[in-house]
Amino acid sequence: MRFKHLKGFTAGAGIGSLGGMIGLGGAEFRLPLLVAYFRIPTLQAIILNKACSLIVVAVAIFSRQASISWTQIWPQNHIVLNLLIGSLVGAWWAAGKAIKLSPATLNRVVFVLLAGLGCVMLAEASFPFENGGGANWFANSYWLTMAGVLAGLVIGMVAALLGVAGGELLIPTIVLLYGVDIKLAGSLSLLVSLPTMLAGFLRYRSSGDFSVLRDERHLFFSLTAGSILGAILGGLILGWIDERLLMFGLATLLLLSAWKTFHHARNTQTC
Template structure:
């Protein structure tokens, strides 16, 4: 339901989400989606492209802020891996956005529920994993490219269907799949996420998902500004709270909120479409 404080609410909610995401090294878009649907009264079909647009702003902002500290040199030997991820993610992001617009709101809610619960479980599992493990993929270029494309297909699908940057999938893939260190993986995640999100947005634009400029002004802009502020605060607070503990707690919260918001089909009947 629209009310006169919608813009302020969107701005205020985005800040703590971005702070928590920044503490974990993620954008927090997976937590923003239930907020868009549960508190800002959007249908799933509206919330996903809006979330993707906000994710693009946060990615560009993160690249700008971290441009002086990002480990770009360490990415040079891993260019084939990153390119294979981008190719796979770009293909599925395009197809995923097309597919998502063909689904009914109820069907999309079910799929979002499965994806969010899966991400929540992944965060919980990752909280118990060691920081470094031997790479799953052998150091053979052909195998790395094939594995990268396959993983990219999954990442792009999740990105376009949930409206997220995909860092919660890209970073573990680079660390555990290819043996990259956490700093390089964080940088690589932004590099892979940027074109993936752009592809999804372009497809949603073609599907007229951003035709309502009022919604864009009342939600995307204030949430993007809140996300920028939260990202800065989250970066300043890194190390104060254990990232492992945060992933465990927020994984549980994500699962609970996903069920609360997207498990009831009747919920969508009372939302704006």
């Protein structure tokens, strides 16, 4: 049992370090690990991953205050609220649907979403952006608001179904849609992610699989502790490795792990 906890801490630290170097929490990599390596059923793994992500994101919000202060964030609160209108609804709806899906269907949905995130990461590695354009994508405030709600809706659904913070989608959305600097966009994305994940997390409480937090509490604590430590270390060594190369490698790893996890889950069910 202790060896399992050590493996959880080590895995969390490794994933957190890699994610921290590119500004992500690593939840998209934790999910395949929980299913394929720790043999946790997909829905339970999503719930466990989401609980871990909630703590990691909460820590990240306060740890970023050294570089992005609240005085910089507050004037952009309308962006957070705009995205939250859609993301809260999306997270609540998607979590409710996930509870009712058969394991086979849920595995396929998760596979498609993880593969989609991998493709997004590949695109970001191939066509990087550093700063926003300084202007909103839509000059008309009505269309900008509608676009923000729609984007939030999709991101909220993805976050609920994978147990992730959704930074891979939120940061590009905030940069491109609202013309915000990428560093500030990172902090704004966390403020959207936290309540969005909390909404999905509360929705999952009606599922019997929520008991995984009690049954696997020791793994949860060790994985969360490792993830937090890894994210901090990853941020400290930021710049030591070419970010585009690292992003490309992690995207490839995510695609491979998503494929292997999907087939592992399918084979387990058919045995």
